[in-house]
Amino acid sequence: MLRINCPVCGTRDETEFTYGGDATVVRPAMDETRAQLWLDYVFNRDNPRGPHTEYWHHVQGCRQWLVMERNTLTHEVGECHLAKEAC
Amino acid sequence: MAGQRLKQGGRIDRRKTLNVRFDGRKLQAHPGDTLASALIASGEMIVARGFKYHRARGVYAAGSEDPNALVHLRTGARHEPNARATTTQVFDGLESFAQNSWPDVRFDASAGIGLLSPFLSAGFYYKTFIGPFKGTRYWMFCESFIRKAAGMGRAVKINDPDNYDKLNAFCDLLVVGGGASGLSAALTAGRAGADVILVDQDFEPGGSLLSQPVGEASDDWLEDVLLELKSLTNVRILTRTTAFGAYDEDVYGLIENVSDHLLAPENDQPRQRYWLVRSKQAVLATGAIERPLVFANNDLPGVMLAGAVQTYVNRFGVLPGQRIVLSSNNNSAAQVALHLARAGADVTLCDARPTLPAELSDPLLAAGVTLLTGKLVIKAIGRRKVNAALIVPVDAAGRATGAAQKVTCDVIGLSGGWSPVVHLWSQRFKKPVFDDNSGSFIPAELGRETVKCAGRMVAAQTLADRIASGVTAAQAALADLSLDAVDTSVPAAPALPFDTGWADDILPVWSVTDAKGKTLGKAFVDIQHDVKLTDIDQAHREGYVSVEHLKRYTTSGMATDQGKTSNIIALARMAELSGKTIPQTGTTTFRPPYTPVAIGALVGHEHGLHFTATRYSPIHDWHLAQGAKMTEAGAWMRPWYYPDGSETLSEAYRREAAHVRQHVGIVDVSTLGKIAVQGPDAAEFLNRVYINGWKSLKSGRLRYGVMLREDGYVMDDGATACLGENDYFMSTTTANAARVLAFAEHLLQTAWKDMKVHVTTVTDQWAAFAVAGPKARDLLQSVVSGADLSREAMPNNHFVNAVINGIPVRIHRMSYSGELAYEVYVASGYAQQVWNALHAAGTPFNLKPYGTEAMGALRIEKGHVAGPEIEGRTTLNDLGLNGFASSKKPFVGSVLRGREVLTEASRPTLVGLELGSAQGAKSGSLIYAKGVAAKGHGEGWVSSTTWSPALGKYIALALVQSGKSRTGEEVQVVNHLENQTLSAKIVSSHFYDPAGERQNA
């Protein structure tokens, strides 16, 4: 089980969270019309072996979206901050 | 002769006799016994039958590693299969039964199956069930035969009457294993003030010390340590508790057998308790399991692990046999031989090593033990139990070098060294490494940041070493906890005879064969799964190299014991055959659980009604009181229909729906998702997430909106009210409420961080009722105060604040049924009062409640889409919702909805179907053009279906390829599951009142 260090609630079981996928993708601006950029945002993902920056939603806690580093190889959890706070 | 109870000795209470039975026969059992010790004491040599060949099997070990003594416990609903007799603490009234045998474990009719053994060798399943035989009658035949013959316990199909609790625990230090090293670790950490949990799978802590004779110095040590540990309030000692899994982030799974040692749980206690422990540090002191030697007939009842024989004698006061041959390759059997001789047995110790040092041999000879050095047992002789051992001189590879001698005996005790229990460590980190010195796999490191290892688990040998390693491990853990070890002077190790361990001078022999390397008969590696040495050989011949493949091909190590006694032997054989070393061959991956875990324990209370959390409307009890039949809608319970007398569903919903169109009905829609959208940028936010425009929506107005997913498919729809400049009240479908909220939060917190908007669920705050029908306005106007509901004052898509019986409500004019309709929103704590007031006022208007089935019928008549249409694969165009989409602004999904695949002209689009038949279509039925063969996926499918009271016929909504252009076409509606073919006509999905005159009334 992952234990995720929520900046608001402290370290909690992963059962309180939902996974939100790759956090390195950037949503295109609303007025962006090039389909390829939207396809990249919605569908195209790297599949890294090692550190992965990803979204987690503390859905049963403070309801904040978090950005967390997780090692896909070892499952080790690294730095975690609020998605709202640019890093 | 069979085993017998000694006159004295053992950690049992001879003054009390317990009523314990095996296959109906009364056993001699005392408190302190396990079922296995009681079986041996009662002369029950055959306790089980083999998995494949139904060979007689006896008790083999004294702990959870035993591959043989699996039994049924109890009867009726508490019946439990595959229980290990060796870890089952006896209790008064215990009934146990042999499994996988008929008619009796002692005379099993299937034992002749051994004659078929050539067909049941390695890879049998793979070879038989692929290739030419796959899917054939032969397959079926074999399967039925194998299912009956092979197997272990039988489950019951009665609900388990007991409760299982789940517990979340936190501690500074978890110590796994209550033997000498674990106790020492717990004491060291406990004295330093750490919050310690000590777990031991046995019902008594002490580990291997319990296998020392009663009254040895080790008893004093154990007593001192336990006394002090129990006095420390910061140390929790859990016995009958197995740490079965080690997980990421230092989370451990434990199963505590709270009531398994009782006939039934008492005083509302759970049967078992599942602990999830988050521990800052752990000391693994899990001990070691003795390793057998493999030879012909090594599964015969009477063949046991040497240490187990010692345990039965010293801990349970049971001598498993009078004449005992020990077959060993290391020093640890010497102590066993000495204790057995002292207990009165006639002991012969065969040792593979050519000579033994005098400090071992002299005391043994003095105790009357016969020593046969340079020799091992090559075959157990006997039909249903051991009556002799065939002993040969062997070389360093275990091959016979000379003539055999036969020694009469009733027990053969085996010691091939010991395997440290590295399971938890390996589950957590990586595969263990081979330690040449001890001939065993051990953890690659003694300590990791949060996990320390101690005792036999890291091949510590003498008692003093084991105690010291426990202290050291605890000190390391304390240092990482930033706690000081205040006192590390754990009581000094007591002196024990032959306290040598197994590592020094071990001769790594694993199997005993003739000069050519052949066994003299069936020689089992995995006794529980009936995997023979020759199966490993065969797998090697067939080219298997990887140990992971070997395991799956032969099924070695895949039974309920997970190969605790067998894995290393299979590896060693594989290494030998391939000319590699054991480290080169490697080991298989260790995975939880260490011992079998009952599903019930993992489930806890989350079953039946509480399988998931259930959600109830504030007026749920009213529905029940009215006799409503309820249905599940996601987590919610909703009234399905309100039968009048003995009405069926079909009769009731037709009546309810017709009533709405003629009079007025009321339906509980409190389940709708409700989200407060607040902030200066709320309108802009709505403008982005909905496909239609929101900037112009005035306070007091509502608007229907549709949302897409990022990929351009339709996600949800619903109405949103503008409560004020910065304050909107969004409603979602019942099913999508949580998804929409999380999506909105995601957008606001990750992409649109500058937008000043907050979204908050208010689903629980507000109850909602839809009042629909021609008399809806008259009814509401008669009961509300402070609001003018007239057509002029309040057209569709307006709302007004009002009061009903002194309670503030908000009334939305919005129709789902197609009738003149309103939604009444009220704070949920007042919902019942308002609902009652509406019913009281409704009597003159003939107000009736209606359920979800009638609600569905009404919306299908109107062609409104719902969950069956907004199902994740449909676009705006598919559903005829394109007209709502703004072309003046971008919105979520606005670019990707234009993808080629989403805009193909042939995509199935929403149509209506009129059935000409006396039967309705089933949802999911496929659509085929008239006259074509009904094969393949068809040209569309039925999504929603109902009887239409308004039209007097069965209708349906369907998605049909190029549907809009096919109006008037007759099609086939085929339900392949029930072989039903109906004829239908494609029509507009707006079946009833397409101009909307009724809702605008």
Place this chain on the structure above:
Amino acid sequence: MPDIQSPLAAVRTPGRFGASFDAGPGITLSDAPLSGLVQIAGWDGFETAVKPALKTLGFSDAGDFCCSRQSGDATLFRTAPDRVLITGASAGDVLEIAGANAELAVLDLSHARLQINVEGRNAEGLMAQLAPIDFRLNAMPIGSFVQTGIHHIGVLIHRTSATRFELMVPVTFARGLWQFIGLNAAPFGYDVLEAA
């Protein structure tokens, strides 16, 4: 206004249940509607923007994520960086002043939650069965609160004494959670009190 109707009306049976011990039941369960519950949310500068509204209730600031603040009958919980929850009969007093500030979003949630009280010498043990939280007193001191899940439902748990926890649960889930808590409380023995 009429009394707020409890979602537990049909399932709350006062009496003694579960295991029996010489020391009496280890748990007492009760429930009460929230006399008031208001959420105030904001954006950048929330802490400053919310101050005047909180001041009317006697709170000096928005508090922290770990511990509640008490002022008169009002209790303040900082539930997120840009949100607070206020309970108590006086909580509604902030609606007007906070509502007038465009930099704040105010919401009356007084019907959205029910308070379930878990009290008794085994309260900590029962809570450990319900939520994956460290309820040991040194980890969760009196006055601290957590937002977590019970049976996968988001709840706020407030520790008000060594042996008492107050759970704020969504009203539509309250009925099921109440029964679920009862099942978990049975091994300790528990009393159910009359409706408040």
